[in-house]
Amino acid sequence: MMMLRSAILLLIIVSQCDGQSADTLLTNALIYDGVAIEPVKGDVAIKDGKIIAIGESLPHAAKLEIDCTGKVLCPGFIDLHNHSDRQIISGATRANVNYLLQGCTTVVTGNCGSGPVDVAKYYKQIDSAGAGTNIAHLLPQGGLRLEVLGSERRKPTAAELTKMLELANKAMHDGAWGMSTGLIYVPSSYADTEELVAIAKVVSKHHGIYASHIRGEGGGLLDSVQEAMDIGKEANLPVHISHFKSSGQSNWGLVRVAVKVIEEARKKGQIVTADQYPYRASSTSL
Ligand SMILES: [Zn+2]
Structure with a gap:
């Protein structure tokens, strides 16, 4: 009787192991989990698009097994400064292959104050035929202002400000991750600090971020930061400064001073981050 029980138990254990099937099993990879500093060697089992197990020599049977010996496995990268707003809803480019091939699985759109303002409509357009990467969209303040005031260089009336705040509230409710400004571009640049604070307060209520292409990236860098x-x-x-730099030879080095200012603010508890591209050229539209 005892032997029979043991045999049944063993059978159950074996069948449970067999039952652990995965769609994909990645083996012998050097795994960086994005948190631990040191990588570990092991396998990763994936089912229904989700990681179901990580460990050494996983017993999972899988339809697709990929030997990752000599390769690094890590979470997908996020390209947080991206301008593929239009490309991600276009048939020819929505697969976002160029980003996938660089390991980017999420891109942030709506940067520098420009991009779709109706976030619900934009996400629907993306989802209607899918996209190769995840998309996190920022409410573009330039586009928002254009919709309410056109390209007029003046302060908004009370009614216009209310309208902008309502649209910002809707955008955040519909899934925007924050707002962006492009303060060298018309009409984003026509907004004064007070107007930007009013919109940012709405974004803050929804726990969004403030990402900014700041007013000056040359001599005006420090004031703009x-x-x-x-x-x-x-x-x-939280504040994020986009493509952080000091342009123009006479301003070279100013970015080091700006870094100190940011570090001081961070020490006092404010959340401020910045991104920088690893080359000296830059591009813009006129
Ligand atoms: Zn920009």
């Missing part, structure tokens, strides 16, 4: 940080402080939301 300060403005971004002031907006973050007043509206109580």
